[in-house]
Amino acid sequence: MIRARVLLWLTLVVAPAVGCIAWMRRVVLPTDAGTTVLTGPRVVPEARGEVHTRVEAGQTISEILARFGAPTDDVVAIVHPIHDLSRIRAGRTVTFGYLRGVPHAVSFAYAIDEDEDRSVRAEWTEAGGWTARIEEVAYDHVPEARVFSVETCLWDAALQAGLRPRDITRISEVFQWEVDFNTEIDRGDTFTLVADGLNRDGGFVKIGEIHAIRLLNRGRDRTAIRHVHPDGSVDFYAPDGTAHRRPFLRSPLAFSRVTSGFSLRRFHPVLKVPRPHYGTDFAAPTGTPVRAVSDGVVTFAQNAGGHGLRVVLRHEGGYESGYSHLSRILVRRGARVSQGDVVGKVGSTGLSTGPHCHYELKLNGRYIDPMKARLPVVEPLPEAERPAFEAERDRWMPWIEAGGPPLSTASAAPGSATSPEGDAAERPGDAPAGSLEG
Ligand SMILES: [Zn+2]
Structure with missing residues (x-):
């Protein structure tokens, strides 16, 4: 009797289980075992x-x-x-x-x-x-506005507002010619971001295309509208069509902090004597990319004693920029670089007490303060592209002003959670933009 029960148990429970395991193992293991190395967890x-x-x-x-x-x-x-x-x-x-x-x-x-x-x-x-x-x-693109103020630091505020680190970098790039995100973003500064929310299965996933951004910074309204040039390149312009792009970046590092500014008499941290400091020091971790502040030609790229590993670029208009104490140099003498190209990595070579980039700017052979210099501006929007730009501006500025979908266009965003009557209306917001584009 007991034996029969054991047999029954073996037949009904154990055999199918073993068979199942064997089948699963077969699925995982390829038939041609000779060519296969099975590593890691099964x-x-x-x-x-x-x-x-x-x-x-x-x-x-x-x-x-x-x-x-x-x-x-x-x-x-x-x-x-x-x-x-x-x-x-x-x-x-x-x-x-x-x-x-x-x-x-x-x-x-x-x-x-x-x-x-x-x-x-x-x-x-x-x-x-x-x-x-x-x-x-495939995402659903739903225009939306996000407003956030800096309470402790920009990153906290932006992450809380649903932005990813990459979005913060994108925003800093829009304003990088006029606001140094390292040093010039203050508590109370407010961002209004109008962008496509990318949704999937009805839920927000991430922020897509940025249409317009306003930054209220140090009492100034800096608003940038996205514009696509006929060749497909993208620039941001102020609502009046003046460029947000400049021939010079405000800083060679995207994110860091100034530890020592331009000064004609400074107590040198290594030499322990007063010496002029003809540049700005940006502290950042070793390996942080150092960017060319403007288009130019590499005139120096090697070790330079107290400056350590150093890169010097010559630019249009009599300007020269220098980057010292690098851990690595990534360009060769004589090479052409574009604004934003990485010329080296932050380090602490030469006379230096810790990883930082010593950044200098010269005009016609004389040192100038890179953080205070009035640098040249580029041309405004080309006249021929103005109608297209103004259509975008007129579409998105009401969102910036309202901090959300404006009443007149709220119904233009089908499926948007913020437009409950969306389906019933005639989508008036789309009509003027559409006729201008056509
Ligand atoms: Zn320095």
């Missing part, structure tokens, strides 16, 4: 479903594909014409799909952009082997 996929993993530092695509039982050569070959998988990035998502009864992964996807909005996807078809294509995440 992955047990659903009978039909997907397994997500992340590229680890130093991993190759072959290792990942083999680990998930995908035929490495087939997948790499089919994907190659649309994406080179030999340079995959650590941290990116890789997805494998499985089907019951098929002893290898039947799909493979690898995110190819930083936001993971685009992936390269390869799929196995029983008839024709593997096929590949680029796949893009």
Whole structure:
């Protein structure tokens, strides 16, 4: 009797379980075991479903594909014409799909952009082997406004308002010619950001295209409207069409703090004697990118004693800029650089007490204070592009003024949570913009 029960138990419970485990192992392990190295934790996929993993530092695509039982050569070959998988990035998502009864992964996807909005996807078809294509995440674009004030620091305020660090960088880039985000953003400064909210399945995911930004800073209204030039390049202009772009950045570092300003008599921190300080020191971690403040030519790029590793650029109009104490130099003497190009990395070489960038500016051979100098301005918006710019301006300025969808255009944003009557109205906001664009 007992024996019969044990037998029954073995038959009904243990055997199917063992079979199930064996089946799952089969799914994971490729049929051609000789070419496969199975590393890391075992992955047990659903009978039909997907397994997500992340590229680890130093991993190759072959290792990942083999680990998930995908035929490495087939997948790499089919994907190659649309994406080179030999340079995959650590941290990116890789997805494998499985089907019951098929002893290898039947799909493979690898995110190819930083936001993971685009992936390269390869799929196995029983008839024709593997096929590949680029796949893009589809978002609903819903214009929205976000208003936030700096209470302790810009980052806290912006992150609380739903921005990502990358969005903060984008905003700082719009104003980088007139406001130094390192030193000139104060408590009480207020941002109004009008941008597309990118939504998916009805939920906000992230901020997309920026249409307009207002920064109330030190009692000044700095408003920037996005404009796309006919060649596709983008600039931001003030509502009157004057440029936000300038020939000189206000600072060679995107984010840092000034630790020592321009001074004709300063107590030198290393030499312990008074000496003039012909530049501005920006403290930042070793390795922080140092940007060319303007287009120019590299006239010096090597070790310079007390200045340590140093880069000097010559610019139009008799200007020269210098960057010292670098940990690395990334340009060669004689090379042309564009504004914003990274010329080196912050370090502490030469006479220096800690990682910082000593930044100097000369005009016609004489040192000037880079933080106070009145630098040249660039041309305003081209006249021919003015109508298109003004259409954008007239569309988005009411959002800036209202800090949200203005009443007259609230119904122009279908699906927006802020326009409950949206579907009923005639979308009056779209009409003037549309007629101007056409
Ligand atoms: Zn210095």
